[in-house]
Amino acid sequence: MSVTINGKAHGPFEVRDELSMNDFLREYLGLTGTKFGCGLAQCLSCAVIVDNPDGTSETSPTCVVPAASFAGKSIRTVEGHARNGELSRLQKAFVEHFSFQCGYCTAGFLNEGQVLLERLARAPVARADLGRTIVEALDSHLCCCTGYVKYHVAVRDVILSDPQRYLR
Numbered sequence: 614m615s616v617t618i619n620g621k622a623h624g625p626f627e628v629r630d631e632l633s634m635n636d637f638l639r640e641y642l643g644l645t646g647t648k649f650g651c652g653l654a655q656c657l658s659c660a661v662i663v664d665n666p667d668g669t670s671e672t673s674p675t676c677v678v679p680a681a682s683f684a685g686k687s688i689r690t691v692e693g694h695a696r697n698g699e700l701s702r703l704q705k706a707f708v709e710h711f712s713f714q715c716g717y718c719t720a721g722f723l724n725e726g727q728v729l730l731e732r733l734a735r736a737p738v739a740r741a742d743l744g745r746t747i748v749e750a751l752d753s754h755l756c757c758c759t760g761y762v763k764y765h766v767a768v769r770d771v772i773l774s775d776p777q778r779y780l781r
């Protein structure tokens with residue numbers, strides 16, 4: 614399989630059918646920013662961004678999904694958010710708001726938050742719906758350190774810092 618990760622083509626690789634995408638990223642490519650938590654598609658600490666050909670994006674768990682099913686796809690991982698050593702706006706907001714404690718869930722929240730920002734840039738929401746929109750977007754991600762509120766505040770902060778872009 615071949616796959617594009619953070620804009621760079623990788624492969625082709627021969628992979629076993631049962632090799633998970635999580636093991637592929639971590640063991641084949643050394644991209645250990647993508648974590649392995651529950652291994653049951655429940656916590657989403659292992660989530661990456663999948664960029665679709667139509668310009669939309671979504672997150673996908675990697676723990677229970679075979680690496681081979683990502684063949685030909687373009688994905689983004691936590692390692693791809695910073696540019697030239699500078700953190701993304703959302704990464705900075707996570708730091709500024711002390712959103713994470715141990716950080717194990719952070720890559721998943723970051724990827725989900727980024728997908729939300731890009732979705733809102735394409736289809737802004739009313740300000741009155743912002744809180745619910747953030748809750749719905751991040752709802753499936755679990756944080757064992759229970760830092761949920763500060764993740765939500767950080768995402769909200771980024772959106773409110775550029776209302777012309779994200780809100781209608």
Ligand code: FES
Pocket residue numbers: 648649650651652653654655656657658659660674675676677
């Ligand atoms: S490790 Fe993949 S969803 Fe928990």
Ligand code: FES
Pocket residue numbers: 712713714715716717718719755756757758759760
């Ligand atoms: S910051 Fe520790 S699991 Fe979320």
